[in-house]
Amino acid sequence: MHKKRTKVGEWRAVDEGVCPAHPHAIPAAVRMSEAQSTAGTPLIVAVVNQKGGVGKTTTAVNLAASVAVAEVSCLLVDMDPQGNASSGVGVSPRTTTRSIYDCLIGKAQLEDVVVHTAIPGLDILPATQDLVAAEIELIDETDRASRLAGILQSAFERGAPYRHVFIDCPPSLGLLTVNALVAAHRVLVPLQCEYYALEGLTYLMDTIDRVKRGPNPQLDVEGLVLTMFDPRNNLAHQVADEVKKHFRVFESVIPRNVRLSEAPSHGKPIVLYDAKSKGCEAYLALAAEYLAGHEPKSDKNDKKKSAAGKGARS
Numbered sequence: 084m085h086k087k088r089t090k091v092g093e094w095r096a097v098d099e100g101v102c103p104a105h106p107h108a109i110p111a112a113v114r115m116s117e118a119q120s121t122a123g124t125p126l127i128v129a130v131v132n133q134k135g136g137v138g139k140t141t142t143a144v145n146l147a148a149s150v151a152v153a154e155v156s157c158l159l160v161d162m163d164p165q166g167n168a169s170s171g172v173g174v175s176p177r178t179t180t181r182s183i184y185d186c187l188i189g190k191a192q193l194e195d196v197v198v199h200t201a202i203p204g205l206d207i208l209p210a211t212q213d214l215v216a217a218e219i220e221l222i223d224e225t226d227r228a229s230r231l232a233g234i235l236q237s238a239f240e241r242g243a244p245y246r247h248v249f250i251d252c253p254p255s256l257g258l259l260t261v262n263a264l265v266a267a268h269r270v271l272v273p274l275q276c277e278y279y280a281l282e283g284l285t286y287l288m289d290t291i292d293r294v295k296r297g298p299n300p301q302l303d304v305e306g307l308v309l310t311m312f313d314p315r316n317n318l319a320h321q322v323a324d325e326v327k328k329h330f331r332v333f334e335s336v337i338p339r340n341v342r343l344s345e346a347p348s349h350g351k352p353i354v355l356y357d358a359k360s361k362g363c364e365a366y367l368a369l370a371a372e373y374l375a376g377h378e379p380k381s382d383k384n385d386k387k388k389s390a391a392g393k394g395a396r397s
Contacts, residue, residue: 124239125158126377127248128305129267134283135254137275138310141343142369143251144171145362146271148352149370150247151205155378158197158245161210162231162259168251169209172200173350176211184213186234187262188220193238201355206245218258227258228298232266247377256290264294269305273337274326276309276319281326306331308369311339335369338362 130143140163147159161168161183166176176182179198185191186208197206221227235248250263264270270291274280288304295302307330313319326332337343343362346353353363 125245125248126269127235127250127267128269128271129250129252129263130271130273131252131260131263131287132273133254133256133287134280137280138273138337139254140167140171140251142273142308142310142337143249144168145353145366146370146373147249148202148205148354149366150374151202152354153370153374154204155247155374156204156245158206158208158248160208160248160250162250162263163210163253164212164214166210167347169207170350171347172207172352174198174207174209176209179209179211182209182211182213184211184217187217187230193234193243202352214259221258228261229265231262235266261294264291264302265299268301269303271305272307273310274307275311276322281322304330306333308333308337310337312336313339333369333372335365335372337365
């Protein structure tokens with residue numbers, strides 16, 4: 084039996100087969116270790132690109148899901164009023180009674196709003212169209228740019244059991260995105276390999292620099308993820324080569340993939356929709372590359388032994 088949280092820090096049994104068979108599939112028993120719950124402040128990563136249609140939400144959803152599948156607890160924060168990250172993990176904004184909006188305006192705490200997903204260890208802080216009003220309602224507040232940072236920090240102090248937080252930002256550089264940048268330790272930038280994407284990258288880096296010089300000096304760029312990559316396209320290779328001259332680019336490249344495009348309409352991350360697809364393999368590889376730089380060696384060794392044991396039994 085798999086286990087799934089019903090409240091923060093609690094678990095319940097659910098049926099087998101939540102995640103299809105895969106080398107990185109969810110193990111039979113998912114447990115919160117003592118090290119996880121006492122390991123200090125989680126790493127917060129803002130997934131940002133002000134240009135729409137570059138695979139930003141797809142990356143936030145599937146990277147968070149892939150990290151959770153590797154037995155590392157995650158919180159996905161939906162800061163986009165469109166609520167696509169929420170629906171992408173099976174939480175419809177139309178049926179959500181409370182959202183991140185309620186946290187931002189001080190009417191609720193994180194644990195009052197968080198929703199558990201079909202993947203053990205992955206929770207979502209959902210968004211609805213109400214989030215549009217937040218920028219207007221907070222305009223006169225002196226702490227308007229740091230509301231999200233305060234929400235997350237307070238939750239961590241109360242023992243919220245997450246090791247990684249991924250924030251899906253709207254396709255703009257407005258107050259909601261600035262809140263994410265002020266709250267984050269790292270910025271991950273999904274980048275489609277086309278000419279206009281390079282132009283937008285300059286403005287994004289300028290915004291990151293302003294936040295780093297001001298309210299969040301610890302902010303740094305985790306790296307760029309090449310998305311919707313078509314190896315037959317010469318321009319895609321040219322853009323990739325140019326970006327690699329100036330930024331850290333993840334080795335894992337996300338290809339154009341039909342199954343990745345279909346998964347959101349079913350309310351599932353790709354690891355639940357089609358674990359054998361090229362898109363799933365790419366995001367699992369990205370998660371492994373990401374975790375290699377942030378998880379303790381002992382944890383990584385334990386996971387390798389666990390995976391090897393499962394492979395030997397299968």
